[in-house]
Amino acid sequence: MKNMLEGIEEVLLMGPGPSCVPPEVYSALGRKTLGHLDPYFLRIMDELKGMLRAIMNTKNELTIPISGTGSAGMEASFVNLVEPGDRVLILINGVFGVRMREVASRLGANVDAIEFTWGTPVVPEVVGKRLKQETYRIVAVVHAETSTGVRNPVAEIGSLLKGSDTLYLVDTVTSLGGIEVRMDDWGIDALYSGTQKCLSCPPGLAPLSFSDKAMARLKGRRTKVPNWYLDLSLIASYWGKDRVYHHTAPVNMIYGLYQALLIILEEGLEKVFARHRQNHLLLVRGFDEMGLKMLVEEPYRLPMLNTVLCPGEVNELSLRRCLRSDYRIEIGGGLGPLAGKIWRVGLMGHTARKESVERLLSALRKLMG
Ligand SMILES: Cc1ncc(COP(=O)(O)O)c(C=O)c1O
Structure with a gap:
């Protein structure tokens, strides 16, 4: 055949x-597969978390790659934080804002959107005006709208939410590793990305980080996270000290991401x-x-x-x-x-x-x- x-x-x-994948990342993907609870692999996981924190500019404990592409990161962020009836505001100026609205509404959220012309950015003043009139559990925006090539003012929107109970959820699938992302300074509570853009690794993992505020929201849920595979309290037990098996980690993809992050941080x-x-x-x-x-x-x-x-x-x-x-x-x-x-x-x-x-x-x- x-x-x-x-x-x-x-x-x-x-x-x-x-995007193009550097030869070192291809070599990393081809290294010998270790068991997902192998002590040497666990050390690789710990270092990988540190590198993700460096590139996201965060100190968050829960900073890990989700198994799946960028959309799995989006789904994981919403599914862990949204409960039925929660008021969610999505700022939309392209395809990926539209996708966020779809994901949040499938979870039974009460979704409002402010739409901006495609090809133009989200306007913080418009968002600020809405936030004076309404209260939301989550406000979500895409940093780099891949469908239009627009950079949204993530830091400015974050400053509108400082001191409130609202969680700030940001998509950095296209921005992470290509422009500055400062998760902690910008007040971001849930951030996700993808491996196949500026990280230059093949598609397959979704780096994600949750702030303490987001973790507290997750712990205080009235209802179970409706998706077992993406339940971050279970996944965190594998990536944390307890090392409790949840699902078999995509070991070689994790090697690939490790190498890709190393290349970026070394440059x-x-x-x-x-x-x-x-x-x-x-x-x-x-x-x-x-x-x-x-x-x-x-x-x-x-x-x-x-x-x-x-x-x-x-x-x-x-x-x-x-x-x-x-x-x-x-x-x-x-x-x-x-x-x-x-x-x-x-x-x-x-x-x-x-x-x-x-x-x-x-x-x-x-x-x-
Ligand atoms: C901004 C943004 N968010 C989410 C996604 C979804 O990622 P994936 O296609 O890896 O599931 C993409 C993919 O292009 C994207 O550009």
């Missing part, structure tokens, strides 16, 4: 994720952020020279997710197909109301290099004349 895996070619991953967070920014500016300059326009206003742009308008005369999908087949480059298309109108170009983690930008711009120049 022919082995399909032998046909996998190297593709420059410049879409909205997954240094400031240098990593500067590299994302420099390559973003190089890309935007290249687009500008080609007459291509960015969707998002300059101050709100994300370095790791660049949304560029597709000119009317160009077939958005055919160009992406050509890039993949003739140049082995992947970029993304628009989602929802932006489908067919934009390209989403990722410069995430290991992809955020000058060679990637130059290779894409050169291919685009050839394809678009």
Whole structure:
């Protein structure tokens, strides 16, 4: 039988994720599998928690990778903190805010949303006005809206909630490891991410952290967490001192994430952020020279997710197909109301290099004349 895996070619991953994976991470994934309660593996887990805390800028004890992709992190955050009837406010300006609303409402939350135009950021003044009129158990927002390329003002929204009983839940799937995330300073209570974006590990884990305030909410629940697999009080017993078996940890993925975090911390967070920014500016300059326009206003742009308008005369999908087949480059298309109108170009983690930008711009120049 022919082995399909032998046909996998190297593709420059410049879409909205997954991003390119460094060779050291591939080697880490291929190391010998240890038992999930093996003493050496337990030490790897402990170090991994420390590295996650460093990259999230938090001291939270419960800082762990959830088994599953970014959406599992989203689901775990809501399922542990929401009880039926809880008032939840979601700030929406793209696909992932919409997904948060869906997840929270499936749990029986009483969900309100404030919607902002896609391609523009959440406006803290509007949120502040609502918070003067209403009280919520949770306020949730996406830091880096991958569907539009907008950076939301997470720190400013957090300062509106300081001193209140409201929990602040933030999605950092696309931001973590590419721009600064300061969980404790920004007053974030529940934060989750994904491995396949700026962390440059394959998809499969969702780093997550809960503050003491979030843990107190979890402990004080009137009802059981309605999802056994994502129940953080059970998962915490495995990742904490007791080491109580809950589910078999995806051991090799944890090696991969360990290595990916080590690479980032060895380069240094400031240098990593500067590299994302420099390559973003190089890309935007290249687009500008080609007459291509960015969707998002300059101050709100994300370095790791660049949304560029597709000119009317160009077939958005055919160009992406050509890039993949003739140049082995992947970029993304628009989602929802932006489908067919934009390209989403990722410069995430290991992809955020000058060679990637130059290779894409050169291919685009050839394809678009
Ligand atoms: C901001 C954001 N949140 C959540 C998700 C969901 O993550 P996953 O597709 O890994 O489940 C994504 C995925 O692109 C995302 O960009």
